[in-house]
Amino acid sequence: MTKKRLAEGVELLCSKDKRLRSVVDRLGSPPQWYRRPGFRTLLYLILEQQVSLASARAIWNKLVALKQSEPTPSKFLEITDEELRSVGFSRQKIRYGRLLSEAIILRRIKLDQLQRFDDVNVHAKLTAITGIGRWTADVYMMEAMRRADIWPVGDLALATSVTEVLGLQGRPNVADLEIIGTRFKPWRSVAARIFWHHYLSDPKRKGSSKPT
CATH class of the missing domain: 1.10.340.30 (Hypothetical protein; domain 2)
Known part of the structure; x- marks a missing residue:
């Protein structure tokens, strides 16, 4: 997924979900968080x-x-x-x-x-x-292989951020997170990056950063 494709996905998702738009308006577009394959x-x-x-x-x-x-x-x-x-x-x-x-x-x-x-x-x-x-396969496919439609339901940071951004009553389990992710197809990797962007912006999570 190139920077151009990431920007395309961000714009499309934000046009459909005002809560994602709020994150991007506040923090800017999420980084690619690219890792070398191998x-x-x-x-x-x-x-x-x-x-x-x-x-x-x-x-x-x-x-x-x-x-x-x-x-x-x-x-x-x-x-x-x-x-x-x-x-x-x-x-x-x-x-x-x-x-x-x-x-x-x-x-x-x-x-x-x-x-x-x-x-x-x-x-x-x-x-x-x-x-x-x-989880390991999902993140590798997202960040090393740059696949556009991966949704790492086993990721605690993603679940926490989804709870906060979408205003849920409690943190979703894997099955619920899977269902939530369907609304972001075929750009689930982009949606996950927006949620991670929100998660990592919290000062209480100081020291958390994505490796390269």
């Missing part, structure tokens, strides 16, 4: 699972400092469990990182060829790897 981003997203963005960023920076470079699949497999634990990896995330590395090295998944497939097939290929669930 192993680095998937490993980073594994680190982000169920922790704050600030915590994931701190662990990542320690990992890079440990070896003085960003890891590749083969280099990640060379790092010992003890070293990974020392920078903040949990036992589970060590396992997920190793399984991802092996899948790429053995060509069980070909990240450089994913753009050839539609959203459903990309999602299936990513989530076939242990450790990559729906």
Whole structure:
């Protein structure tokens, strides 16, 4: 999704929903929040699972400092469990990182060829790897692959922001958030960015920022 396409989606959504228009009028259009496609981003997203963005960023920076470079699949497999634990990896995330590395090295998944497939097939290929669930696949498709119609229902920040922007009585569960998202098709990735833009604008959430 190019900047032009993002702007097109923002304008269309704002013309249909005054609450989204209010966010954009107050904060401006949301950033693209683009991440480089590949192993680095998937490993980073594994680190982000169920922790704050600030915590994931701190662990990542320690990992890079440990070896003085960003890891590749083969280099990640060379790092010992003890070293990974020392920078903040949990036992589970060590396992997920190793399984991802092996899948790429053995060509069980070909990240450089994913753009050839539609959203459903990309999602299936990513989530076939242990450790990559729906949220991780959704965010990778949104930010690394720039797909326009992804709605990460497992994202807590999205659910919180939807509650605030739409004036809901309580935070929606996954099923409710799925239903809410249908009104934003085929621009759900753009809608999610607008909601994230609102979420990250709150001073109480200082330290939260999207990685690049």
